[in-house]
Amino acid sequence: MTTPDNSGDVRLSGISKTYGAFTAVHPLDLTVPQGSFFALLGASGCGKTTTLRMIAGLEEPTSGAVHLGDQEVTHLPPYKRPVNTVFQSYALFPHLDIFENVAFGLRRRGIKSVKKQVEDMLELVQLGEQARKKPHQLSGGQQQRVAVARALINHPKVLLLDEPLGALDLKLRRQMQLELKRIQTEVGITFVHVTHDQEEAMTMADTVAVMNAGRVEQLGSPTDLYENPNTTFVANFLGTSNLIEAEVDTKNGDDIVLKAGGGKLVLPQSRCSAPAKAGGKVLVGIRPEKISLTHADDAGEIPEGRNRLTGKIADASFIGVSTQYVIDSPVCDELSVYVQNVERDGRLVPGADVVLHWSPAHTFGFDAAQDIDAGTEEEAAA
Numbered sequence: 351m352t353t354p355d356n357s358g359d360v361r362l363s364g365i366s367k368t369y370g371a372f373t374a375v376h377p378l379d380l381t382v383p384q385g386s387f388f389a390l391l392g393a394s395g396c397g398k399t400t401t402l403r404m405i406a407g408l409e410e411p412t413s414g415a416v417h418l419g420d421q422e423v424t425h426l427p428p429y430k431r432p433v434n435t436v437f438q439s440y441a442l443f444p445h446l447d448i449f450e451n452v453a454f455g456l457r458r459r460g461i462k463s464v465k466k467q468v469e470d471m472l473e474l475v476q477l478g479e480q481a482r483k484k485p486h487q488l489s490g491g492q493q494q495r496v497a498v499a500r501a502l503i504n505h506p507k508v509l510l511l512d513e514p515l516g517a518l519d520l521k522l523r524r525q526m527q528l529e530l531k532r533i534q535t536e537v538g539i540t541f542v543h544v545t546h547d548q549e550e551a552m553t554m555a556d557t558v559a560v561m562n563a564g565r566v567e568q569l570g571s572p573t574d575l576y577e578n579p580n581t582t583f584v585a586n587f588l589g590t591s592n593l594i595e596a597e598v599d600t601k602n603g604d605d606i607v608l609k610a611g612g613g614k615l616v617l618p619q620s621r622c623s624a625p626a627k628a629g630g631k632v633l634v635g636i637r638p639e640k641i642s643l644t645h646a647d648d649a650g651e652i653p654e655g656r657n658r659l660t661g662k663i664a665d666a667s668f669i670g671v672s673t674q675y676v677i678d679s680p681v682c683d684e685l686s687v688y689v690q691n692v693e694r695d696g697r698l699v700p701g702a703d704v705v706l707h708w709s710p711a712h713t714f715g716f717d718a719a720q721d722i723d724a725g726t727e728e729e730a731a732a
């Protein structure tokens with residue numbers, strides 16, 4: 351039996367970084383498995399770049415250890431680590447053509463026959479035709495692909511990407527996200543990607559660590575994080591959430607029955623990270639697109655077994671694919687509801703009384719108290 355290759359595992363054990371009295375990264379334990387696409391996601395100043403720089407060796411941790419595979423690299427300089435970093439500024443050599451930019455790392459190591467390797471790498475990033483152009487003759491996205499090729503030609507075990515798409519316009523960024531994902535799948539090495547763009551992290555990464563004020567608030571697949579956030583910060587940082595304060599009433603098999611306003615809501619225990627003891631406070635969440643909206647006159651037609659709230663439409667914005675409603679409700683003002691524009695009910699206009707209803711299976715819940723120690727969105731953004 352062959353031993354699985356773990357040389358591209360990244361293991362952080364209790365690493366932290368302080369600058370004087372300020373803690374940029376609190377002690378952090380994190381394992382990124384070999385061959386995965388991992389994203390560190392968070393608002394500006396949350397410590398994601400500092401974490402990446404500690405993996406790269408560009409920043410010395412205040413405490414803790416960094417392992418790449420079985421090798422401890424905590425005190426190794428960057429050039430002795432099997433990693434390469436791609437930055438937002440492409441840092442290409444303007445006087446060298448694309449071929450020579452990519453060949454640079456090989457030539458510096460004294461490798462003479464570089465042609466095949468460089469050509470293969472240019473094929474990988476789909477720039478075979480551009481080899482003899484200078485960087486200024488390429489678009490931003492193409493230049494970023496050259497930067498990726500230049501990093502990959504050194505065969506790192508781990509590629510670190512620090513907001514690599516930050517300088518590109520939205521359309522190009524979307525294209526490059528798919529392109530980077532394709533390249534990662536093809537080369538099969540570990541990618542650790544830093545971004546503040548939740549859509550970018552969700553499009554590309556297998557696993558996302560959401561950082562807030564120097565800590566990882568939640569770690570999981572994009573679907574886990576979106577469908578089952580454990581804190582207010584995560585619920586609001588990844589998309590839009592409606593959060594409702596509720597109190598545990600009873601347990602009914604695998605369901606928790608909650609009191610919210612005058613009514614009851616059902617939340618599966620498996621989707622609640624708070625302990626379900628009677629009287630306990632839970633924040634109940636529901637994504638806007640999971641909610642259906644029925645005019646109050648038709649409330650009798652809503653099937654049994656759905657969670658429901660009453661409300662009044664405060665605002666309705668037609669945005670083509672969907673209509674986005676803001677609903678005032680006794681349990682929460684400004685609930686967001688997105689309804690696909692399939693068959694529009696002309697009565698759903700501002701002022702109309704409505705019933706909001708959704709499946710308990712789409713409801714998530716967490717302990718409101720958890721948010722307090724983890725810092726706030728404002729702190730992270732400061």
Ligand SMILES: Nc1ncnc2c1ncn2[C@@H]1O[C@H](COP(=O)(O)OP(=O)(O)OP(=O)(O)O)[C@@H](O)[C@H]1O
Nearest residue numbers: 369372374392393394395396397398399400401546
């Ligand atoms: N050399 C330094 N000296 C003092 N404080 C620093 C230093 N480097 C970073 N910081 C602070 O540490 C915190 C985390 O910085 P970091 O660059 O890791 O954040 P970030 O999440 O990557 O943000 P951004 O997306 O804006 O780069 C910030 O408050 C920053 O001001």
